Each structure stands twice: as structure tokens, then as C-alpha cells.
Amino acid sequence: MNCQVSFKSILLISLMCFSFAASANEKRRVVIGTGDGRPFIYTQSGSVLEINPGLSIEILQAVANEHNWSLTFIEMPFARQVSATRSGSIDGMVATFIDDAPDFHYPAEPIAMAQNCFFAKADSSFYYDTPASLDKSILGVTNGYHYGEIDDYILENRLNNIVKVSGEDKASLATLFRLLEVGRIDAFIEANLVVRHSIASKGLDNIKKAGCTAPMYAYVAFSPETPSSTALADNVDSTIKRLRASGELDAILKKYGVDDWK
CATH class of the missing domain: 3.40.190.10 (Periplasmic binding protein-like II)
Known part of the structure; x- marks a missing residue:
């Protein structure tokens, strides 16, 4: 009897561990609104280009890879990006000035500088x-x-x-x-x-x-209606700091003929 209980306990613990591991490996779906503003963002036929997608997109892709995001971009007019982010229909938008939407969540690190x-x-x-x-x-x-x-x-x-x-x-x-x-x-x-x-x-x-x-700094902006916005902004900050320290950020920017803003 004790052996049977022990076996069931071990089985239950094993299933719980498997479930936890699967959950930890599950990607977080993040939907970002964007337009086409080169050299920051390159789109064609409504989709971000796979090769040389723009410096802001490459930075966000690095964030996604590092923090286990499943990243989706949706091209739409700027005003609609703002309204969709504000309502929580999408999680955020690329290369936004804080004055565009002061109520959004922003990382401390800019994703670009624009004049x-x-x-x-x-x-x-x-x-x-x-x-x-x-x-x-x-x-x-x-x-x-x-x-x-x-x-x-x-x-x-x-x-x-x-x-x-x-x-x-x-x-x-x-x-x-x-x-x-x-x-x-x-x-x-x-x-x-x-x-x-x-x-x-x-x-x-x-x-x-x-x-x-x-000149003004531009940021990735996250929805005030998305519970994970603070965590997503923190992800952006940590990745940009790492990219800058490693020299990877400079390599991305140089590809598009842009200097680091810091």
C-alpha cells in the first residue's frame, strides 16, 4: 500500500514538473503595431521585411529572442496604432514619442532618436x-x-x-x-x-x-490595458543595455547608417 502511494506521489510530482517546464518554455505572444518608416521600419504588402527589416525591428526581434516572446507585427496607420494600443487590442507600437501617448507604458531605454x-x-x-x-x-x-x-x-x-x-x-x-x-x-x-x-x-x-x-527620443510603447506591459518594458530595457555593452547595437545601427544616440 505504501509503495502504491509512493508511486502515485512520484507520478504526480513528475507531471507537475513537466507542466511547469512546459509553461516556462511557452512563448509570450506580443502583438506590435507598426508602419513603414525607413530606416527604422521596413514593410512591404503589410508585412515587416524578413531581411533588413529596419533598426527598430531588429532591436525588438533581439528582445523577443532573449525573453521568449512570440512577436507579431501588424501594419496600420499611426492614429489607429495609438487607438488600438490604448484599448489593448494590440500590446504596443514601435518608435513612438512619449508626447504621442503619455498614458502608455514606456521603457527607460529609447529605441531610436529622431529629429x-x-x-x-x-x-x-x-x-x-x-x-x-x-x-x-x-x-x-x-x-x-x-x-x-x-x-x-x-x-x-x-x-x-x-x-x-x-x-x-x-x-x-x-x-x-x-x-x-x-x-x-x-x-x-x-x-x-x-x-x-x-x-x-x-x-x-x-x-x-x-x-x-x-531631436526627440522614440520608444517602444506598451498598452495601459495590457497587464504585462511593465514586464515587457523591462525586457526592452535589459536587452538594449546588453546589446549596447556587447557592441551588437552598434552593429545593427551601422547597417542602417545610424549612430548610437547615447
């Missing part, structure tokens, strides 16, 4: 130095974006000189280029590296940079 700059036709006299310098121009912006020092100017739009475009990142940037070309706007504002990449890839020589706002 928003103004772009105009090469023969234009437009140049930005203060928000007041926008008064005599029509400016194109992307709906839902925050640009730092000109956010209040855009929100007030007291001169009705702000044109907002929507859509997925590639589509909205293409619309801004088109509006500039046909003279519907005098300038537009967008991340400098993103526009530089687009100008180089399209071989454009009739667009110039015409002033910039102060």
Missing part, C-alpha cells in the same frame, strides 16, 4: 526657425503625429494653414511629397532620416531640408 525637419522645394524661400516662421506658409503634417515645439501651433491652426494627411506611413509620406509637388503645400514636416531615405531611394533632387525641430 523632425521641414522639407520644401529646392527653389523655395521657406525656412523654419520658430513657429512664427510658419505663418505665411501652408504646412503639411501627418494626422496623429506629435512634433514637439510646433504641436500647439498645429492644434490651434488659427491661420488655417495646416493640411493634415492620413493613411499608413508610406502612403501619408507619398501624399505629402505629392502635395508639395503640385503646390498645395509650401512645406511638410517629417522625421529627417525617413525623408532622407525616401529622397535617396527615389533619386529626388528638387527637395531641400528647410530647418528642424529639436
